[in-house]
Amino acid sequence: MADNENNNKGEQNKHLVYICGENERFLNQLITVTGPFYNSVAFDDTSVLLDELETQLPKTLIVDADKAHSNAISTISKVRSHFKSDRVPILLTISASREDLVTEANKFSGITILDKPFRPIQLFNAISNEINANIEASWDLIEPIQREALKLTLSSYNSIANMIIDGEPLDYNNMAESCKPLVEAVKNQNYHELLRGLRDYDNYSYVHSMRVATFLSLFADAIGIRGEDHMTLTTGGLLHDVGKMLLPYELLNKSGRLNEYEFETLKCHVAYSVDFLYHTKGLPKGVSIIAGQHHEKLDGTGYPHGLSGGKLNQLARMATIIDIFSAMTDRRTYRESMQPEQAIALMSEMTGHLDHKLLSTFREMLLDSVEKD
Ligand SMILES: [Fe+2]
Ligand SMILES: [Fe+2]
Structure with missing residues (x-):
């Protein structure tokens, strides 16, 4: 069967995933890795991300904490305080050495930590887990x-x-x-x-x-x-x-x-x-x-x-x-x-x-x- 015959139509079936961070190279890598399987969109500016979140909520938001300097916690804080809910699960990609930021991040609800470096399969599993947790919760109804x-x-x-x-x-x-x-x-x-x-x-x-x-x-x-x-x-x-x-x-x-x-x-x-x-x-x-x-x-x-x-x-x-x-x-x-x-x-x-x-x-x-x- 020609599985790709409706490729363009089917693009809309991909789950929407937003990725936010300051390291442009890393964001591009994430887009390349996740793009074939998810409708991935990258943001290097938190205010643009917040505007987009007003229009459409993704199934998962990946926030990357860059090694040197990071606005990750401030981004998470803005997203959580703006929407007053944890309907959007957040996946924080972070170096294990940044325990200080992990502690800060865990003060917010609905945060999953993914230690860097990670293999693509670990990222796919982490995204799937976030998406599926919401679907499994809907089974209760x-x-x-x-x-x-x-x-x-x-x-x-x-x-x-x-x-x-x-x-x-x-x-x-x-x-x-x-x-x-x-x-x-x-x-x-x-x-x-x-x-x-x-x-x-x-x-x-x-x-x-x-x-x-x-x-x-x-x-x-x-x-x-x-x-x-x-x-x-x-x-x-x-x-x-x-x-x-x-x-x-x-x-x-x-x-x-x-x-x-x-x-x-x-x-x-x-x-x-x-x-x-x-x-x-x-x-x-x-x-x-x-x-x-x-x-x-x-x-x-x-x-x-x-x-x-x-x-x-x-x-x-x-x-x-x-x-x-x-x-x-x-x-x-x-x-x-x-x-x-x-x-x-x-x-x-x-x-x-x-x-x-x-x-x-x-x-x-x-x-x-x-x-x-
Ligand atoms: Fe089979
Ligand atoms: Fe089969």
Whole structure:
């Protein structure tokens, strides 16, 4: 799929991040690093920043404290006293040696400190944390079962990231437990707020995995799959791309078409997922089939094994349909998301790739229960 086809339209989907400081070179570096992923705007003048804040609030304000001399604390003070709230989270980038300024900064609310020097991934994580803290707070307002579905799956998903780094195995029972509210919400056709709650969440892998889990769970429910098998499809959706946690941030979030090397690297996520899941205690076989075969195609042109026809069981065929549908309708920072009807129409033209009987069942299910966001 041409992910960058709506690049310009999609620019507005990027979260707005303001950066304020006196070191022009450092500001330019931050703009270069964050620009591909955020709508970043730099200010070297606090009064201009304050004027802009009157017009539009960013999702995060980065204030840089320069080594030699710094107006950072005065900037933070002006922003906080002017707006009388901490609705704009502030990320203070500062050298660890400036303990005096850190102490001063911590007197204000909603300040996170990022010690310099830092790696780009630390900056991305810090920005995401600020954005997501506000989104997670908004989940408190949604219907309890959907709120629980979001909170428990997010907690499980984040814990997997640590397990992969630490080389520890996942316990499937814990994963299934965390997916119970999601299964319940799906059974009650009570999942629209949950999908809306994911909309601006700044962790694409989690958002995509949750959307796959939700649609796969709905699909399973629609064709009469119940009990443990229903749970297998739901957890399988959440875990299907788990190996992507081992891939670089820049690759997973690249806005343009991937070059050949990048695409080969991306393909490795399937083997990484299967390897990780192999060590999972109590894992149903169906989950590893979903993770291992969701990029295979009926005519044998998929990856990693080029499996075809009868070698692809129903779980893999369902997972492939849902993965493609979700990828097309996911909201990305660099393009508009596709409408469900348009995605189904394009998938119907993918002759030889997909199980069209299952695709038309999925289409009917969607017509009955269209995602209303
Ligand atoms: Fe995948
Ligand atoms: Fe996927």
